[in-house]
Amino acid sequence: MKTSDILNKTKELFPYISTELFEEQQGRIKVDNERFLNVLAYLRNSSFVHLANIFAVDWIEEKEFELNYNLWSYDHNSSIIVKVGIPREKPEVTTVLDLWEHGQVYEQEIHEFFGIEFAGNPDLSPLFLHNWKEIPPMRKDFDTEEYSKRAFDVGEREGAK
């Protein structure tokens, strides 16, 4: 089955999504954050068993986070990216752990670096940052240069002689 056929079939089933064939083997699906789990569950059951990655993009001017689920099908040799936009004021989505168990680490990481809540994920503890007190660092409104100055460049080495 070609990627374009998969996209067309998905579009027939879920008329509210928008699809785009990016390359011969790569398609993109954009869906809203209330019904995206239906699309993911359908793709999961139609041979997209491999969740390669989840990544988030902060579109600060559009006031939304975009979650991207990279899926891969071994049967059809095709890759599909499912894009889900979620509002910046209330960043919360349902977890996909029930579909792909190994999504745990990805969700944990995105929660740490973007502050997105994954409802239903039992463990969203910090993975990388130590003693973090600011807003999540990968958000566009976090000023990492200013933070670095305040945290690491304070004072000269007057103490040690």
Added chain:
Amino acid sequence: MLNEIEQNRKERQSAWEYVINYFRKRSIWLLHYCTGCGAVELPPVMTSRWDLERFGVGPMATPRQADVFLVTGYASIKTLKRMIRTYEQMPKPRWVIGFGACTINGGIYYKSYNVINKLDRYIPVDIFISGCMPRPEAILAALEELRNMIQRGEAKGYDRYVKNYDWYKKNQKEILEREGSLFGEADDENK
């Protein structure tokens, strides 16, 4: 000329210290611990091309038996915690070499939220190597200079750590155990 050198030496250190330093500088054990990307420069230095062992320098597996702590590159905050622990486990005399631009002022990571900028604020560094990356020759030159400093009794980073212990601990705590945001309450509301 020789008498003059001998005279200078005697003013600085006793004959006993001179002998101790003489042997210390000839058996340096490098702690086999690498942070950041500088670690890739060490295998060529230690193997046959540059052959570090001809200077009497070898790798050591545990901090309890090591003399020189080579910080190879950037140190994230979690790494810093382990580095302090490692450094404090090493017996005196101990020396630290800061390797590459990242240990001096942050290098290309000076804007990063998770990488310290000045290593010297947290553990005392005896000698820095500039460059990103430093060539193996630079490492050899730094070790040679460190050996000379040990002989002259100048590499006293471990004494500096003891004398300024409060200052170092304060700097370490500022990062590892900070309470509250650096940007204040107003910025928190944007969450």
